[in-house]
Amino acid sequence: MTKNQIDILLSKGDFPEITGQRKLVETHISWVILCDRFVYKIKKPIRYSFLDFSTLELRKHNCHKEIELNQRFAKDIYLKVLPVRKIQDSLAIGGTKGAILDYAVKMRKMDPGRQMDVLLTKDKVTSFDIRNLAERIAQFHGNARIIYKKNVLDIKQRFNDLEAEKQFLSTCFGTNKIGVIDHAIGISDTFLDKNKKLLKNRLSSGFFRDCHGDLHSRNIFLLPTPQLFDCLEFNDDYRYIDVLNEVAFLCMDLEAFGKRELSNLCIEHYNLKFPAMGTQKERKFFVYYKAYRANIRAKVNSLRAKSASNESAKRKALAEVERYLALLQGYLELLENG
Template sequence: MQHIVSFLSDPKTYNHPVNNVTVVQTHISYVFIAKPYVYKLKKPVDFGFLNFISFEDRKFYTFEEYRLNSRISPEIYLGVVAIVKEGNSFKLIEDGNYNENDVVAYCTKMQYIDDMYSLKNLMKQGIDNQLLSLIAQKIYIFHKGADNTEGLQGFGGIKEITKNTLENFDQIEKYIGVAISKDDYTFMRNWTEDFINAYEDFFTKRNTQGFVRDCHGDLHCEHVYYKDGAIIILDCIEFNKRFRYIDTISDIAFLFMDLDVNGKVEESNRLCAQYIQLSGDYDGILVLPFYKAYRAMVRAKINCFQSDNEGITQQERDGFIQKASQYFQLAKSYMQQSSSGIVYTVFGNIGSGKSTIALELASLTGGVVINSDAVRKKLAGLDVFDNAKAKAGQGIYTPEMTEKVYTTMKQKALAIAHAGMPIILDGTFYSKEIRRNFYQFFKDEGIDVKFIFAQCPKEELIRRIEKREKDASISDANVEIFMLLKDRFEDPGEEIPGIYLVNTDTSIEDIRNQLRNVIS
């Protein structure tokens, strides 16, 4: 293997002009950066959860790496190249014209993309709301199209969940006293086992409902890029199907966790709210703390493994252990999370800024947004961005459908609130009677509820609605519908106590300050 590494480290090896080759090691691969391309060579290693010892396995998983990543980023993953024996040396064959008997190694060939475009680096300058929205949409579309047939055949079931999570503890046991204390190890293992036992039926239901899909498996900030207005996602797991054939909420939980560990908690909260709003997977929130803890444990484990790499300095080794300890503490914090459920009900006329308030509240509180338009379309079998092409009071906007939407919102909100998480209901809630009904429903269930009335001038409402008609939007409401329904909306009075008024005809920061007063 070392002869092949030396060969690929030589600029003269390549079929295009290369000034120098940068070699980067991961725990499973050598990465050769020969701009404008990158070549990945698998190491002959066996970690239990992956086995690249044999040549045939390395070949198989190299082709799998190309196939699977081409699903989501075909512009980056260009193919598989071969290294063949030629006399006393080697030759790199990139056009597929080789005798397989002469091949000594295979590499995945990729288009080079600078790390400056990675989310890990972009977050240093700040992550704006538009970028978070694009990421949520990219992952939602990927998950929606991912295969789920094998999930119904056993992958992603309770057996696999148990194996994946408890395997982490088996593999990190030797790092007790190095990166994790014995007490923390025992607490986290017991918590994990107790959670799996308590939610066994729930996990099984998720599987049969099709939420277990052929996902990415390693979705963190270093694998998400933003360049030229597009989201690019790299390096899905190819080496073990049980790590990739998982619940979609487990897949994206990795990214939420990675934003958290990098101090971007509000951005993580907002991304979560946007993804859940697009997918309609409100039930998935109930197991999100479990999966975020699991993902933190995976990263801790990987850093422990990297601390054992050959050829690294003691300072580098200490850095890996320190990072592993940070991930262990984050995992523990998810397991210890406890808060009282609260429902924020954001209401107002069409275009009044309800959804802006809802997402800002989600960022500040970690709450889940349940949007009435999104729920309505999901109930009708539509995608959230599909236009229902129905007039007010017709199609999916009949009074009967509206009642069904409100009932669904109550049920989903109640389950999440009982789990101790904040909920943000986002809808017009146009009548005093509807608002009274929601208030009494949650009060009877012992759930605290706050109502927020979104306000802005009529001229601004119309301007926003006209702009929204030109952009992709969950809401189908246009100016014509607004003019038909505006007089039906009943301004709040004394139907419920303590309604908060939030002016949205102002800056985002001012809206956030108003919401901080509501939260406090």
């Protein structure tokens, strides 16, 4: 679909149920339409180095895969895949008439006020919440499929992919401000070369699992039982990761919100329930994983800035790039001096 077709769907399209609200939330890879009781996600026809939604069949496949994977921990949210059809001069989600233009994932709408990132901005996430969440993640990881075959050093290339954003970011920030990227790549390469044996040992010991892959505060609802959602479906390798890599993403996110004490509590309580970090070398690897996650968030926000539909959205994304590059720099210092 195109953005123009999304606008038509929002303004006069038909939905499976009557709804007063049709609010669009746009990410760098999807259009998400919030209705009264349900949410519809449509994947953009794009291709990056890490995903391919360029054809209708690929988008259909990834919609079904998104349902399958998220039902591991969010059965009540992820409901079904529906076609998006063209009917004369309008569009409709669902039904049997009209040519299929695309596909949408139908989800049950949750209370946005309980989304963890929203609660963090209001300083309403407690130590109790973090312990609950750490236990829920540990339970999920304990039941997740163990991955024994994987190129564990592929993280080196993914870390170094940030280099592709240098040219764009230098036009936004100047060359001096993005020197952290070259510095980070050098430290990452050296660290991984020194610790590849440990990484391979963690693979053979069962610490690599089919995880969530995108576990940060925006993808969590803090309910009486914490609810994870929106896992990464489009690239298996990005989910087949060390469990510490997964928890590092959430902890890095907490630190981005200025909640270092909650971050420390999260990893320590998780480690009690699912012992995955026992040595000083493994603790240092956890810092590396936080650096990697800050790196990825910087890249994602750079991509958002590139594709932003207006100057305000571009500035917001670039501010996030700066924030994550600063975090990355701090983790690098810990790796160098720790």
